[in-house]
Each structure stands twice: as structure tokens, then as C-alpha cells.
Amino acid sequence: MSLPIRYPRSPMAWAAAAMLASLVVLALAGPLLWGAAADRPDPTAVLQGPSAAHPFGTDSLGRDVLDRVLTATRPSLLLALAAVLLGATGGILLGASTAVVGRRTRRLLAGLINLLLAFPALLVAMFLAVVFGAGAGGAMLALAVSSVPGFARLAQTLAAAVAGTDHLASARVLGLRRHRLLWRHVLPNIAEPLLLSTTTAAGTALVALAGLSFLGLGVQPPGYDWGQLLNQGLDRIYAEPLPALAPGLAVLYAAVAFQLLGEVLAGGVARRSPAPRTPAAPASTSGPAAAGLVLQVEDLTVELPTPDGVIRPVRGVSLSLRPGEIVGLVGESGSGKSLTALAVADLLPDRARISRRTHRLLGADLAAMTPKERERHLATGLAMIFQNPASALNPSLRIATQLTETVRTHRGASRAQALAEASDALRRVALPPAVLRARPHQLSGGQRQRVMIAAGLMVRPRLIIADEPTTALDVTVQRQITRLLSEIRRDTSAAVLFISHDVALVGEFCDRVLVMYAGTIVESLPADRLPTGTRHPYTRALVASVPDLTADRDRPLPTVEGALPEPLAPAPGCPFEPRCPRRRDHCAEEAPPLEDLDAVHRVACWYPVAAEVFAS
Amino acid sequence: MSLPHLLRNPWTAFLGRRTARLLLSLGVVLTASFAMIRLVPGDPVRAALGVDAAPALVAARRHQLGLDAPFLSQYRDYLSGLAHGDLGTSLVTGTPVAELVRTRLPATLEIAGLAFLVTLAVALPCGLLAAVRTRDGRHPRSELAFTALTAGLAGVPDFVLAAGLTAFLAVGLQLFPVAGSAGVESFVLPVLALSLAPTAVLVRIVRVEALKVLSEDYLRTARSKRLSPARRYLLHAAPNMATAALTVAGSLLPALIAGTVLVEKVFAWPGIGSALAQSVVTQDYPVVQAMVLILGTTVLLAGLLVDVLLALLDPRSAIRES
Numbered sequence: 001m002s003l004p005i006r007y008p009r010s011p012m013a014w015a016a017a018a019m020l021a022s023l024v025v026l027a028l029a030g031p032l033l034w035g036a037a038a039d040r041p042d043p044t045a046v047l048q049g050p051s052a053a054h055p056f057g058t059d060s061l062g063r064d065v066l067d068r069v070l071t072a073t074r075p076s077l078l079l080a081l082a083a084v085l086l087g088a089t090g091g092i093l094l095g096a097s098t099a100v101v102g103r104r105t106r107r108l109l110a111g112l113i114n115l116l117l118a119f120p121a122l123l124v125a126m127f128l129a130v131v132f133g134a135g136a137g138g139a140m141l142a143l144a145v146s147s148v149p150g151f152a153r154l155a156q157t158l159a160a161a162v163a164g165t166d167h168l169a170s171a172r173v174l175g176l177r178r179h180r181l182l183w184r185h186v187l188p189n190i191a192e193p194l195l196l197s198t199t200t201a202a203g204t205a206l207v208a209l210a211g212l213s214f215l216g217l218g219v220q221p222p223g224y225d226w227g228q229l230l231n232q233g234l235d236r237i238y239a240e241p242l243p244a245l246a247p248g249l250a251v252l253y254a255a256v257a258f259q260l261l262g263e264v265l266a267g268g269v270a271r272r273s274p275a276p277r278t279p280a281a282p283a284s285t286s287g288p289a290a291a292g293l294v295l296q297v298e299d300l301t302v303e304l305p306t307p308d309g310v311i312r313p314v315r316g317v318s319l320s321l322r323p324g325e326i327v328g329l330v331g332e333s334g335s336g337k338s339l340t341a342l343a344v345a346d347l348l349p350d351r352a353r354i355s356r357r358t359h360r361l362l363g364a365d366l367a368a369m370t371p372k373e374r375e376r377h378l379a380t381g382l383a384m385i386f387q388n389p390a391s392a393l394n395p396s397l398r399i400a401t402q403l404t405e406t407v408r409t410h411r412g413a414s415r416a417q418a419l420a421e422a423s424d425a426l427r428r429v430a431l432p433p434a435v436l437r438a439r440p441h442q443l444s445g446g447q448r449q450r451v452m453i454a455a456g457l458m459v460r461p462r463l464i465i466a467d468e469p470t471t472a473l474d475v476t477v478q479r480q481i482t483r484l485l486s487e488i489r490r491d492t493s494a495a496v497l498f499i500s501h502d503v504a505l506v507g508e509f510c511d512r513v514l515v516m517y518a519g520t521i522v523e524s525l526p527a528d529r530l531p532t533g534t535r536h537p538y539t540r541a542l543v544a545s546v547p548d549l550t551a552d553r554d555r556p557l558p559t560v561e562g563a564l565p566e567p568l569a570p571a572p573g574c575p576f577e578p579r580c581p582r583r584r585d586h587c588a589e590e591a592p593p594l595e596d597l598d599a600v601h602r603v604a605c606w607y608p609v610a611a612e613v614f615a616s
Numbered sequence: 617m618s619l620p621h622l623l624r625n626p627w628t629a630f631l632g633r634r635t636a637r638l639l640l641s642l643g644v645v646l647t648a649s650f651a652m653i654r655l656v657p658g659d660p661v662r663a664a665l666g667v668d669a670a671p672a673l674v675a676a677r678r679h680q681l682g683l684d685a686p687f688l689s690q691y692r693d694y695l696s697g698l699a700h701g702d703l704g705t706s707l708v709t710g711t712p713v714a715e716l717v718r719t720r721l722p723a724t725l726e727i728a729g730l731a732f733l734v735t736l737a738v739a740l741p742c743g744l745l746a747a748v749r750t751r752d753g754r755h756p757r758s759e760l761a762f763t764a765l766t767a768g769l770a771g772v773p774d775f776v777l778a779a780g781l782t783a784f785l786a787v788g789l790q791l792f793p794v795a796g797s798a799g800v801e802s803f804v805l806p807v808l809a810l811s812l813a814p815t816a817v818l819v820r821i822v823r824v825e826a827l828k829v830l831s832e833d834y835l836r837t838a839r840s841k842r843l844s845p846a847r848r849y850l851l852h853a854a855p856n857m858a859t860a861a862l863t864v865a866g867s868l869l870p871a872l873i874a875g876t877v878l879v880e881k882v883f884a885w886p887g888i889g890s891a892l893a894q895s896v897v898t899q900d901y902p903v904v905q906a907m908v909l910i911l912g913t914t915v916l917l918a919g920l921l922v923d924v925l926l927a928l929l930d931p932r933s934a935i936r937e938s
């Protein structure tokens with residue numbers, strides 16, 4: 001069996017290995033090297049402080065404290081290991097057997113384990129050490145028994161997972177006896193995590209044993225271990241701290257060694273290759289502002305570092321929205337439409353890197369602003385509505401807080417004023433003011449999305465970016481939400497960027513549609529041309545895959561065949577080329593630019609579908 | 617409220633189940649503490665009074681402890697004695713143990729409670745800060761340092777730390793009193809010794825929980841609202857990790873209470889733990905018995921308190937769990 005030491009080169013793994021190795025060497029060699037000196041009384045050097053001959057002083061019989069601490073490594077370690085092995089064996093057998101016994105016995109055992117777990121192991125160990133009688137053997141046994149419930153619970157949990165598996169069920173059907181089930185099928189499958197926790201438990205046992213000896217319940221004179229030496233040192237700590245510190249440091253050293261080992265074994269300190277840092281995009285100046293645009297983005301590219309290399313999920317996207325316009329951004333998942341939206345709103349994850357030639361909101365150049373100015377400008381100019389209203393609203397805050405916080409933060413509105421505005425916003429999305437006092441879990445999915453929209457309306461944005469706002473909702477509620485967005489556009493003349501994978505929905509209520517494929521916009525056209533006027537083969541396939549009421553139910557739904565291109569190694573040609581039914585040699589060599597077909601229609605294709613062909 | 621209605625109330629059900637569990641555990645503590653003095657090897661009375669004690673005195677003490685009565689009637693007497701507040705009499709000093717508990721329990725509860733509060737007060741903000749700094753795999757070196765440091769500190773035994781603090785800060789630099797309970801400054805070292813390891817354990821769990829919360833959609837919403845980092849982390853993130861953090865904190869409490877025994881011994885703190893440590897040495901079994909009973913009961917009651925607090929904080933999860 002291989003231990004899960006996945007990163008043996010991490011500094012912590014080295015530290016743990018070195019510390020443990022030194023302990024093992026001390027345990028083996030300590031009594032041989034220093035044992036004699038540790039037991040040699042010297043009546044001329046009783047209770048001395050530190051000196052060259054005795055770096056940590058001497059005890060009441062004049063024995064060297066350091067020699068005694070080094071010699072005590074062996075009993076301290078051995079007793080702890082014995083306790084852990086005994087306790088682990090008992091606990092694991094008890095816990096694992098719950099997987100192979102009948103239901104009633106299992107519940108009884110589980111109840112017993114739970115009952116015992118209510119008490120701290122150290123307290124149980126003290127109690128048992130008293131009962132068993134003070135001494136090394138009694139303390140060791142007490143520790144072992146006190147660790148049984150913990151091991152049993154762990155084994156029980158792990159075994160329960162095994163008990164549910166098919167092969168144990170089939171082994172049971174084959175009539176294997178219980179102890180064979182236990183040895184053959186349960187224990188081998190849970191051995192690795194148990195071995196791991198046994199290792200860490202050794203550290204705990206070592207400390208607990210030292211604690212028992214410290215209390216006078218463990219090793220008795222003339223024997224000695226670290227705990228007992230600490231106890232002796234403590235009696236004179238006011239006069240001479242070092243004799244108490246030496247055994248204390250020994251316990252500390254061993255405890256930390258085992259703790260680090262457990263950490264390394266658990267893989268908690270995976271040595272990750274540091275994520276490539278992406279420097280913040282330097283402020284640059286956008287291209288000239290076009291008049292009358294709410295949003296103007298040109299040549300937007302997003303790069304994301306991944307463990308396998310940098311990918312570019314958005315490549316040279318340009319888009320612009322006029323006041324009161326609803327633009328649909330449509331594409332498959334993975335096409336880059338959501339990242340485009342996040343880039344426009346300056347909400348990309350930190351590791352993403354954005355570059356663009358122009359990025360203007362309401363004419364103001366976001367690319368040239370400092371992050372602080374940009375935040376301020378975006379805070380009141382733009383609102384985002386996210387996909388899943390169940391997770392996009394904070395479950396522990398009242399709706400009132402989530403609605404009012406933007407105007408209170410960015411407009412300095414008073415509480416009463418903000419609450420009045422929130423009621424207005426709720427009325428606009430057809431919700432009663434009582435919703436203010438609710439928490440998200442008290443609302444339905446459609447109500448939550450209305451709340452999200454109301455929260456967006458609070459800042460009176462000029463641009464609303466709705467990222468798949470209807471995906472998590474059922475069809476009737478979808479229609480209500482799109483109708484609501486249309487009304488808001490009419491009443492406030494805000495522009496709406498509506499992101500969706502649903503080309504039918506987009507065609508129904510948007511003015512203009514941008515079709516995105518593999519990080520680029522492949523077609524831009526008025527929504528009313530979607531049914532018959534599309535020119536890009538991808539858009540055409542997308543539209544054809546929409547079922548309608550007249551579709552023949554016996555025929556399989558047409559889908560866009562194939563998959564998006566590999567993001568790590570984009571081919572030089574048209575990204576749709578591998579899936580395109582109309583591809584020719586040229587398509588694989590050069591990517592087609594987005595070119596005007598007429599004043600309102602642009603397409604990125606070397607061989608666009610003729611409108612008539614598709615219409616027929 | 618009618619009875620059937622009351623029974624269907626999830627709160628009644630929760631409290632009912634929780635009380636049943638408490639009574640069962642209390643039964644274990646009572647029986648164990650009763651059995652203890654009868655299970656110890658040799659004669660506990662002779663052990664306490666010494667080998668040279670007159671046989672008549674030993675017999676009198678045995679009778680006084682009820683050790684010569686039939687087993688079941690001993691158990692009945694033990695329970696009825698407890699019900700009347702009689703915890704037995706010290707074999708060494710002859711004083712009622714109940715008196716000892718009354719004077720010493722507050723001191724133990726004070727340092728244990730304070731240490732728990734310190735653990736929470738340090739671990740919650742530090743864990744959140746660590747999560748904010750290392751979110752999305754940022755600052756991998758900080759993360760490594762955090763993991764190594766907390767792993768190391770979590771392994772520091774409380775009584776060893778107590779001895780070290782005494783040596784350096786009390787004896788060496790004389791910043792704090794060496795032992796005993798006198799004034800605010802005497803609390804510093806015992807509370808520090810008790811709270812360091814639980815803090816290190818808790819701070820790691822808080823970081824993991826906070827990382828989970830920070831990647832939630834509603835924090836992206838908060839970011840899209842351009843709220844200040846303080847508001848995002850304290851108002852939007854912190855409440856959503858409180859339940860998980862407090863659940864873990866509650867599970868650390870029993871070990872913390874047990875740790876008072878060793879730490880009190882180091883600081884000669886006048887609490888239950890040092891009384892237990894002392895009576896173990898003098899083999900004063902009635903005192904050992906009572907102290908084990910009191911500590912066990914304290915652990916159980918603290919567990920109940922934590923569970924009820926959690927249920928008040930997050931009713932859904934408490935009722936789901938039970």
C-alpha cells in the first residue's frame with residue numbers, strides 16, 4: 001500500500017521526517033549513551049542550576065536532567081505507541097464490525113460509541129488510570145481504552161461507506177461469514193485513512209501519557225518519562241526554570257513532529273506550483289467615443305491562466321448598446337458569453353487578464369480610470385442580474401438590506417429614504433413591500449429573481465447586464481421575467497444586455513442578437529432576421545435545433561453536432577471549421593473577420609449561407 | 617398550545633431528544649464515578665490513611681463511606697446523597713467535598729469560559745482574514761506559512777505551554793504572577809495556555825469555511841454591487857460561516873475543559889482540576905470521585921449549551937441534524 005505522500009519535497013515533509021528520525025534515533029540510542037549517567041546519583045551536585053557539566057541542571061539526587069530527558073525518550077515513545085496500537089486495534093475492530101452486524105446491533109453499537117464520545121478522551125484516561133492503578137502499564141491501558149471510541153467512530157463512518165457498496169452486498173449474498181466479510185472486504189478498503197489517523201493519534205497519545213505521568217498517574221519512580229520529569233521540574237520552577245523546561249521541550253518537539261507528519265500525510269500542504277500572476281492591466285486610453293452609446297466595447301480579450309497553460313476564452317469581442325436597446329448575446333456554454341459580461345462589468349476573477357481597445361460606459365473611459373474611479377462609475381451606471389437567484393441572494397440577510405445597501409453606500413441615502421425606494425423597486429417588479437422583511441428562503445424562485453432585478457433597479461442603472469437570468473426558472477416564469485425586463489427598458493430607457501443559450505427566447509424579445517462562438521462573435525443581426533435571415537452556418541444550426549410546436553415528435557431533435565474547439569490550442573482558422581458542413585480548405589487556414597453584409601447585419605464567415613437557400 | 621401540537625413542534629422534539637441524550641450520558645458519569653472508588657486496586661481507605669492506620673479507624677471510615685454495605689444499596693445511597701448535595705467527605709481533611717466544589721468550581725469555569733471566548737475571538741477574524749488573503753490560490757506562500765504555523769501550534773500541549781509560560785513570562789521576566797488566582801493579570805497565562813491549541817485548530821477550519829463562503833454566488837453579487845471589502849466580508853460572508861465555525865468550536869470545548877486539570881496544576885489555580893490533581897497524589901478517592909463527576913457533568917452541560925445556542929442561531933440545521 002502506498003502512503004499518500006504526494007509532495008515529498010515540501011519543506012514541511014522534510015521537517016517532519018527529520019524530526020521523527022531524530023526521535024527514533026534518540027529512542028534507540030538514548031538509554032545506551034546516557035542511561036548510565038542518567039541514573040548515577042551525585043550527592044555533591046544536588047538540585048543544581050545549569051552549568052557546563054549539567055546544561056539543564058541536576059535533580060534532587062544530583063542526576064543530570066538532560067541525560068534523564070534524553071534517556072526518557074524511549075519509554076515516552078514506546079508507551080505512547082503501545083497505547084495507540086492497542087486502542088486503534090480495539091476501536092477499529094469495534095467500528096468496522098458495525099458494517100457486518102445486523103441492524104439492531106449496529107444501532108446499539110453506534111449509540112454506545114456516541115455516548116462515550118461525549119467525554120473528552122483525556123478525562124476518560126484520567127478516570128481509568130485511577131481505576132487501573134497508577135503506573136506505566138495502567139496509564140498505557142487507560143490511554144488505549146480512552147482512544148477506542150474515537151477510532152471506533154472513524155472506522156464506523158468509513159465502514160458505512162463500504163457497507164453500501166455493491167461488492168459487499170454481493171459478498172453477503174454469497175453467504176460469506178461475518179468475520180470473513182470484515183477481514184476480506186471491510187478492513188482492506190478503509191485501511192489507508194485509518195493508518196493516517198493512527199499516525200496522528202500517536203502524537204496525541206504521547207502528550208496524554210506525559211499528562212498522566214505529570215499528574216502522578218503514569219510512570220512511577222524509580223522509572224521516569226518526560227511527564228514525570230516535568231512534574232519534578234515544576235516543583236522548583238520558581239527557583240530554577242530549566243529542569244522543567246527540558247522535558248517540556250522534549251514533549252513539545254515530539255508533539256509537533258507527529259502533528260507535522262499528520263499534516264504531510266493528509267496532503268494538507270500540497271506544494272502547488274504558484275498560480276501565474278497576471279499584472280493588473282495598465283491604464284490605457286480608449287478609442288474615440290461614439291455618440292449616443294451606453295456601452296462601447298472594442299476588441300475585448302480575456303486571458304485565464306489554468307494549470308495547463310493560458311487560455312483565451314474571449315478573443316476580440318466588440319459590442320455596443322444604445323439607450324433603451326435590448327441586445328441578446330447567445331451561444332453555447334463555454335462560448336465565452338458570461339466572461340464577456342463579467343469583463344464588461346469589471347467583475348472578472350483576479351487571475352483573469354483583460355485587454356481591450358475601447359471600454360466606455362456612458363461615454364466615460366473605463367480603461368483610463370483608476371480602479372477606484374472605475375468602481376464608482378460602475379456602481380451607479382451598471383447593474384448585474386445573475387443566473388441562479390437561489391444562490392445569488394445572501395441567505396442570511398433580509399431582502400431590505402440587500403435592496404437598500406447600494407443606494408445607502410453609493411448615494412448616501414438615509415435608511416427611510418432607501419426603504420421607500422426599495423418599496424418602489426419592489427412594486428415595479430410586482431412584489432408587495434412585505435417582501436422587504438423576508439429572507440430569500442421564504443420566496444419562490446421567480447420572486448427571488450424579481451428581487452434581484454429590483455436590487456439592480458435601485459441604483460437606476462443605464463445598463464442592465466442579465467446573465468442567463470431565466471435559466472433556473474420554469475417556462476411561465478421565464479416569460480414573466482423577460483416581459484418585466486421589456487417593461488423596465490420601456491419605462492427607464494435603460495439598455496439591457498441579455499445573455500442566454502436559448503436562441504428562441506432571445507429572438508422573441510431582443511432587438512438585436514449577437515451570436516458568440518468559441519470566444520468570438522460570429523454573427524450580429526436584428527432579432528427579426530433570426531428565423532429565416534441568418535447567414536452564419538453556426539447560427540443556422542443553432543436556430544434549427546430549436547424545437548417548435550409543429551416539430552415531428554418522432555424524429556430526433558436536431559442538435560449542433562461536434563464540440564467546441566480545444567481552448568488550449570486554438571487552430572489558426574475559423575473556430576467553427578471542424579463542425580461546419582460548408583467548410584472548404586481556406587476555412588482551416590485563416591479566421592474570417594466580422595464583416596458588414598448590410599447596415600445592420602454582420603457575419604464572420606468566408607462562405608455565408610445565402611438567405612434564400614435557408615428560407616427555402 | 618395543545619399537547620399534540622406541542623409534540624409536533626420541532627423545537628420540542630429537538631429539546632426532548634437532546635435532554636434524553638444528556639440524561640443517558642449523565643447516567644454514565646454517575647455510574648462511573650460511583651464505581652470508581654470501588655474498582656481501585658487495593659483498599660482506598662487504607663491507601664489514604666496509610667499502612668499504619670489503626671484497624672478500628674479504617675473500619676470506621678469504611679463504614680462512614682458506606683463501603684461495607686451491599687452494593688446496590690451503596691449505589692442508592694450514593695444517588696440520594698448526590699440529590700441532597702452530599703458529595704462525600706475528604707479522607708484526608710475530613711471536610712465535605714461539596715464545600716470544596718462550591719469554592720473551586722467558579723475558578724475552573726472562569727478560565728475555561730474565558731479561554732473558549734478567546735479562542736472564538738481570535739480564530740474567527742483570523743480565519744476570515746487568512747481566507748481573504750489566500751482566496752483563489754492567491755499568496756501561496758502565505759498559505760504555506762499559515763498551514764505550517766497552525767499545524768505546529770495545534771500540536772503544542774497545553775500543560776507544556778503552561779510550564780513554558782511560567783518559566784519565561786512569570787519566573788523569567790516576572791510579567792505575570794507565577795501561581796494562584798489574584799487579580800486580572802493572573803488569568804492571562806492560564807487562559808493563554810488553554811486557548812492556544814484550540815485556536816490553531818479552529819482558525820484553520822474557519823479559513824476553509826470562509827473560502828467556501830467567499831466562492832458563493834452571493835459574494836459575487838455583493839461585488840457587483842461595488843460594496844466595500846469590509847461590508848462584503850463582515851456582513852455578507854461572516855454570518856454564513858458562523859454555524860459551521862461554532863459547531864467545530866463546540867466540539868473543541870470538552871477537550872478544553874479536560875485540559876484545565878493539567879493547566880491548573882501548573883499554575884496552582886484554585887479550581888476543580890488542581891483539586892483533582894492533588895487528591896490523585898494523596899489518593900483521596902472521595903475527592904477524586906467528586907471531581908471526576910463534576911468535570912464530566914460540566915462537559916455534558918457545556919455540550920448542551922452549545923447545541924442549544926447553535927439551534928437558536930440556525931434552527932434549520934439543528935432540527936435537520938436531530
